[in-house]
Amino acid sequence: MLRKSIIFAHKSINCIVAIVSLVMFLICLYAMIDAYMVYNGANDSGILRYKPVYGDTEVLRELSDDAVAWLTVDGTRIDYPVMQGKTNSEYLNKDPRGEFSLSGSIFLDSRNDSAFGDPYSLIYGHHMEYGAMFGALDEYADKGFFDEHKTGSLTVVNGKEYRIEFFAACKAQATEAVIFDPPESDNTSLLEYLEKNALIYYPQDVDAGDKLTALSTCQSAESNERMIVFGTLR
Secondary structure, eight states: OHHHHHHHHHHHHHHHHHHHHHHHHHHHHHHHHHHHHHHHHHTOGGGGGGSOBTTBOHHHHHHOTTEEEEEEETTSSOEEEEEOOSSTTTTSSBOTTSOBOTTOOEEEOTTSOTTSOSSEEEEEOOBOGGGTBTGGGGGGGSHHHHHHOOEEEEEETTSOEEEEEEEEEEEEETTOHHHHSOOSSOSHHHHHHHHHHOSEEOGGGOOTTSOEEEEEEESOTTOOEEEEEEEEEO
């Protein structure tokens, strides 16, 4: 009787171990598939077919009515359409084609002028691995990297083309109003804040009357801290 009980106990333990192992395997498989889908969404090379060439934005208009510009940061993997939703949550988990995507899209603040006519235009993007989306912004905390990647371009749907010249990098909480509430007048308060708080700041490269843009990304899912890189639109 004791022998039968021991055998039964061993079989039960083996069965439990097998079930737990199967569950763990399925969880790992799901995590791998999920990570692949997120990475694949952030690295959709097919979206490049909508990139304007020589200022021709008709191809960008074909992508979506919400596409307002194309952003490129030289020397990085930032080369994406800029979307603008009715709210700032619309494109958090929606790709430029309008499909669900955990990597979301690069998007302009819903309060900004879609033609980038404001004194300060705020652009958001998820922090993705391997420099995808706005994952490269972390690198701007390093002065050497910053100095070698100070330029970019912005082609607006209305046909205007801007050269971006980056002049500052900063970390701040998402509640910092001077950064995340686009001003209606000039950028004096913003530049004063950057002079005191920026990780890197080149005041000689910017003036309060310049038209500015900022690229913002989160530091982690658990943090309210943001990494922001600032540039002039020339």
